[in-house]
Amino acid sequence: MPDIKESITSGLEVAAPIRESKEWETIFDTLSELTLVTDPDKRVVRCNRAVIVRLGVSYRHIIGLPIHSIFFGKNLPEIDPFAPGVREVNIPRISGDFLITNNPLCSAEILQGMVHVMMDITERKKAEAMVRERESIYRILAEHSYAGVYVVQDGRFRFLNSNAASYAGYTREELLNQKTGILVHPQDRKEENKNAGDMLKGKRMTPYEFRIITKDGQTRWIMETVTSITYEGRPAILGNSMDVTEKRHREMHDLHAQKLESVGQLAAGIAHEINTPIQFVGDNIHFMNDSFQEIFSLMSLYDDFKKLDTTNSTECGALRDRLLERMEAIDMGYLLEEIPRAIEQSLDGIQRVSHIVQAMREFSHPGGAEKTNFDLNKAIESTILLTRNEWKYTTELTTSFAPDLPMVRGYPADLNQVILNLLVNAAHAIQAKLEAEQGEKGRIEVITRKVENEVEICISDTGAGIPPEIRTRIFDPFFTTKEVGKGTGQGLAIARNIIVHKHGGRIYFESETGKGTTFHIRLPLEER
Numbered sequence: 001m002p003d004i005k006e007s008i009t010s011g012l013e014v015a016a017p018i019r020e021s022k023e024w025e026t027i028f029d030t031l032s033e034l035t036l037v038t039d040p041d042k043r044v045v046r047c048n049r050a051v052i053v054r055l056g057v058s059y060r061h062i063i064g065l066p067i068h069s070i071f072f073g074k075n076l077p078e079i080d081p082f083a084p085g086v087r088e089v090n091i092p093r094i095s096g097d098f099l100i101t102n103n104p105l106c107s108a109e110i111l112q113g114m115v116h117v118m119m120d121i122t123e124r125k126k127a128e129a130m131v132r133e134r135e136s137i138y139r140i141l142a143e144h145s146y147a148g149v150y151v152v153q154d155g156r157f158r159f160l161n162s163n164a165a166s167y168a169g170y171t172r173e174e175l176l177n178q179k180t181g182i183l184v185h186p187q188d189r190k191e192e193n194k195n196a197g198d199m200l201k202g203k204r205m206t207p208y209e210f211r212i213i214t215k216d217g218q219t220r221w222i223m224e225t226v227t228s229i230t231y232e233g234r235p236a237i238l239g240n241s242m243d244v245t246e247k248r249h250r251e252m253h254d255l256h257a258q259k260l261e262s263v264g265q266l267a268a269g270i271a272h273e274i275n276t277p278i279q280f281v282g283d284n285i286h287f288m289n290d291s292f293q294e295i296f297s298l299m300s301l302y303d304d305f306k307k308l309d310t311t312n313s314t315e316c317g318a319l320r321d322r323l324l325e326r327m328e329a330i331d332m333g334y335l336l337e338e339i340p341r342a343i344e345q346s347l348d349g350i351q352r353v354s355h356i357v358q359a360m361r362e363f364s365h366p367g368g369a370e371k372t373n374f375d376l377n378k379a380i381e382s383t384i385l386l387t388r389n390e391w392k393y394t395t396e397l398t399t400s401f402a403p404d405l406p407m408v409r410g411y412p413a414d415l416n417q418v419i420l421n422l423l424v425n426a427a428h429a430i431q432a433k434l435e436a437e438q439g440e441k442g443r444i445e446v447i448t449r450k451v452e453n454e455v456e457i458c459i460s461d462t463g464a465g466i467p468p469e470i471r472t473r474i475f476d477p478f479f480t481t482k483e484v485g486k487g488t489g490q491g492l493a494i495a496r497n498i499i500v501h502k503h504g505g506r507i508y509f510e511s512e513t514g515k516g517t518t519f520h521i522r523l524p525l526e527e528r
């Protein structure tokens with residue numbers, strides 16, 4: 001504790017009123033700012049307690065020291081006592097940053113000295129540095145992120161990193177404050193809005209894909225996630241996006257390849273399915289050919305009848321006998337019964353063939369980029385038809401389709417491929433079980449129904465089941481437990497991609513080893 005009385009020795013007139021006042025002394029000493037008074041030679045004549053405490057020296061030690069040796073270190077310029085103002089200084093004895101205010105102390109226009117008030121701004125500077133650092137980290141994160149990052153408020157871009165702009169071939173400046181809609185492919189605008197809305201409401205968790213039109217008119221695929229945020233005090237949307245055009249092309253190629261492969265694998269079965277009706281249609285036509293030969297031979301007797309002299313009763317009688325004999329020989333009663341049946345059966349066979357051909361046509365439909373509304377039950381029905389030969393020897397297949405199932409919006413050709421993959425897997429699982437332990441035929445059940453705002457497809461089999469140790473891997477691309485030629489491990493990977501990424505749906509399964517497996521697909525329905 002410095003002895004205030006010591007300072008009386010300075011004899012500075014201007015300090016006299018303060019010294020006289022106990023009150024002023026107390027105020028002076030209570031100030032948290034470091035406060036010093038210097039004489040015209042810039043030497044300290046007085047200081048408050050804060051100086052002593054912060055510098056950790058005695059009062060005696062400080063008095064008489066040149067001010068600049070305290071605050072600026074030896075090599076720094078001296079303070080100009082005539083330069084009042086505020087500036088930053090540092091104190092070499094204690095680390096810290098200070099803001100110094102110099103005020104001349106004059107009496108009768110003669111400079112008596114200076115008052116120096118030092119405010120410790122170390123914490124403030126630290127906080128400022130932290131904010132600066134944080135800002136620069138955020139800038140680095142946003143700028144160097146692989147993703148396109150942007151903020152949308154009132155439907156307009158309020159912030160974009162350069163990736164977000166460059167995906168679309170623009171500069172940031174060109175897109176800033178523009179409506180986001182200008183980028184989105186016109187056919188995807190509704191869908192994109194809905195997906196983003198669902199995501200903000202927490203109804204959708206997986207990123208969605210949509211098309212944008214670039215500045216030079218190209219179409220590119222973007223995968224996006226959005227989060228609701230507050231930007232400058234108002235609600236906004238933070239978007240994260242990635243250009244997935246190449247991935248999309250690769251997937252389309254994979255899907256196409258898998259489609260061809262499964263068509264190849266099914267071809268023998270489909271040929272067989274077509275061959276059976278063709279065979280009996282052929283047999284029926286042969287039968288009808290023979291029958292009509294005989295009927296024609298009967299008709300030729302009727303021809304004789306026209307030329308007959310009806311007055312000649314012997315000739316009449318003879319012809320009648322020949323007619324009756326002929327009718328009996330060809331078993332006319334049998335033909336009258338069998339021919340309509342053969343015709344009916346043939347028409348039926350031709351219809352079967354045409355159904356298969358129709359199913360094939362639907363199945364191999366290239367499936368454009370546009371989503372359409374379609375009848376899921378019908379699509380499943382035709383896929384079942386195509387796979388019939390895969391399961392019919394080992395399996396009883398039953399369907400239970402919700403008759404009032406709403407139309408589903410999506411890519412029918414792709415969904416057919418998913419159903420096909422699951423049906424073939426189910427058939428394989430049943431075959432595997434029958435090979436291991438001979439038993440009765442297996443069962444596959446295909447169910448469709450509406451559950452709340454989704455459509456569910458369940459495909460259950462009584463096959464071998466999925467062993468627990470591979471359950472986490474079955475959706476991985478190229479994971480297979482089947483021998484070469486029977487499986488490539490692409491089926492479920494493609495199924496998941498189609499369901500999750502292209503339709504915003506879910507695919508999951510339950511399985512019990514040795515008992516069977518059920519795959520569930522859930523597809524979101526459009527809000528009406």
Ligand SMILES: Nc1ncnc2c1ncn2[C@@H]1O[C@H](COP(=O)(O)OP(=O)(O)O)[C@@H](O)[C@H]1O
Nearest residue numbers: 425429465474480481487488489490491492517
């Ligand atoms: N219904 C099922 N029952 C039993 N195992 C299945 C079933 N579906 C799929 N699996 C398992 O998942 C693996 C991966 O299936 P998938 O992706 O369709 O490829 P692949 O059929 O070509 O092997 C299969 O090899 C099989 O082990």
Ligand SMILES: [Mg+2]
Nearest residue numbers: 421425491492
């Ligand atoms: Mg498969």
